[in-house]
Amino acid sequence: MHAPRPDGAPILRLTNVNKHYRRARQGQSDIIHAAKDVSFDLERGQLASLVGASGCGKSTVLKMIAGLIPATGGEIQLKGDKLTGPNEQIGIMFQQPTLLPWRSVLENVLLPIEIREGRGAAKAARDRAMQLLQMAGLAEFAHAVPGELSGGMAQRAAICRMLVTQPELLLLDEPFGALDEFTREQMNVEFERICRSREATAIIVTHSIQEAVFLADAVFVMSPRPGRIVKRIEIDLPRPRTSDMITSTRFNEYVREIHDLLFGGEKEAAHV
Ligand SMILES: Nc1ncnc2c1ncn2[C@@H]1O[C@H](COP(=O)(O)OP(=O)(O)OP(=O)(O)O)[C@@H](O)[C@H]1O
Numbered sequence: 001m002h003a004p005r006p007d008g009a010p011i012l013r014l015t016n017v018n019k020h021y022r023r024a025r026q027g028q029s030d031i032i033h034a035a036k037d038v039s040f041d042l043e044r045g046q047l048a049s050l051v052g053a054s055g056c057g058k059s060t061v062l063k064m065i066a067g068l069i070p071a072t073g074g075e076i077q078l079k080g081d082k083l084t085g086p087n088e089q090i091g092i093m094f095q096q097p098t099l100l101p102w103r104s105v106l107e108n109v110l111l112p113i114e115i116r117e118g119r120g121a122a123k124a125a126r127d128r129a130m131q132l133l134q135m136a137g138l139a140e141f142a143h144a145v146p147g148e149l150s151g152g153m154a155q156r157a158a159i160c161r162m163l164v165t166q167p168e169l170l171l172l173d174e175p176f177g178a179l180d181e182f183t184r185e186q187m188n189v190e191f192e193r194i195c196r197s198r199e200a201t202a203i204i205v206t207h208s209i210q211e212a213v214f215l216a217d218a219v220f221v222m223s224p225r226p227g228r229i230v231k232r233i234e235i236d237l238p239r240p241r242t243s244d245m246i247t248s249t250r251f252n253e254y255v256r257e258i259h260d261l262l263f264g265g266e267k268e269a270a271h272v
Helices: 058-066 105-117 119-124 126-135 151-163 181-198 209-215 243-247 249-263
Strands: 012-025 028-042 047-051 073-078 090-093 169-173 201-205 218-222 229-234
Touching: 012 058, 028 058, 028 073, 028 229, 047 058, 047 209, 058 090, 058 169, 058 201, 090 151, 105 119, 105 126, 105 151, 119 126, 126 151, 151 181, 181 209, 181 243, 201 209, 209 243, 209 249, 218 249, 229 249, 243 249
Parallel strands: 047 201, 047 218, 090 169, 169 201
Antiparallel strands: 012 028, 012 073, 218 229
């Protein structure tokens, strides 16, 4: 389904990526091995989820790909080129939408362009931003301020802001973690639809196994720290994903497999 790029290079390739943090404590320093030999490829249009116990190194992996922190070993390539720092082709989104409260929703969406290329470029991109807001069901709120939006609407606005620069790769760290369960499920459906319509390539860190399965073409399951990828599970469910799939046998087999990898077969808990 996801044909390799003609030049043979995947969109993203991690090869034996490691991260050691140095932590200073009471005059002494110790080393934390947060990510260990992390290797995987992502092809264009693939959505991947990263799951693992709290503190296993998921955010660390995302931050290294984003170029926010350097890897201490291994290599990260975007479209065959080594990544050495922040890259304009990568869009990032965190748990809190962090919209500027004094700017309208439209002005918030245009902010990354204004910062990178100036006000003229932001003005020229208004139509593109409006199309994104339309797609996210927010056209009516383009001129509202963030305080007038619900949590789910604010997250959708943040997704539009991430997409407005047309990044090649999206990195999302617990993007829907602060939302109630009902809104979160709706956001999963919306997000999948938006990604599909734009052939987006994305990695989503999540604590919800269900969310991981629902969104992804591949789920990467990480071990406790130092986080290694213990298994890549290809999710062979049709797209678009729909809410009723969550109760299907196939879906629940995936959830169970991931759950057992994370908890060694313990019962209960769909969140990690
Ligand atoms: N800047 C830092 N300096 C020192 N140690 C850090 C730093 N950032 C993270 N760590 C440590 O690295 C390990 C991995 O952290 P990370 O945030 O990547 O985990 P995570 O899997 O995303 O956790 P969670 O699911 O709880 O958000 C943790 O033990 C954490 O304490």
